[in-house]
Amino acid sequence: MAGCDTKFVATGQTGMLIEGDGFAVDSVVSDFVGGRPSARFWRPRTTRDGVEGQGSLANPRYSGVTMGLLHGCLPGRPGACYEAGRTGIVGLEPMLLPPLEQVAQAFLSAANLHHPCRFIGVAINGRLLSDEPPARKGVGAETLNCRLGTWCARASTALSARR
Incomplete structure (x- = not known):
């Protein structure tokens, strides 16, 4: 800022x-x-x-x-982290993760109880994605930006490539 x-x-x-x-x-x-x-x-x-x-x-x-x-x-301007490709909650299988839009809406509904707030962005962890372009899977930054109406960026996957 x-x-x-x-x-x-x-x-x-x-x-x-x-x-x-x-x-x-x-x-x-x-x-x-x-x-x-x-x-x-x-x-x-x-x-x-x-x-x-x-x-x-x-x-x-x-x-x-x-x-x-x-x-x-x-918070007045929260951000979020999202692990693209994750489908379930570790240790609670077969409980599926709800769509990111649903989680974002629940968060904003709770946050807006006391004062207006809006997301400023989403950091996308892409370590679970293959080399296929994330946009083709519906989890790319551009796709999420359109779906959520906020700034989205994919974090570096350099560390996950070393695994």
Whole structure:
């Protein structure tokens, strides 16, 4: 964000190790997950904070943490991560992942309970994709951009190519 002071806010141990600041949301009693970040974000401040998310609304194991952070942080411009090619929830097979559009709509519906917000973009993890162009499979950045009406970009697959 040009012209704005920004800060990365970690919500997990790895992020805290990298940033040197934040809070480990998994150490917070579930009744207070929404309140922990609210102490930081529900006050006037001069920075734009980028809060690291945890879990997924689509995963029954972690959706409570995601919803707590969502309501505690009240994001105005959230971004999302999407692993193209993933069809199910690991360890909960045969539970299928809902379409990205459905997950995005659920997230925005919950976020918009208190104030208007809209997605600013989606980072696409393409490690599960073959060399076939992602657009042909309906998961390319351009295709998702059209389907979601927001900016989408595929993250580098250089690391996954080494496997």
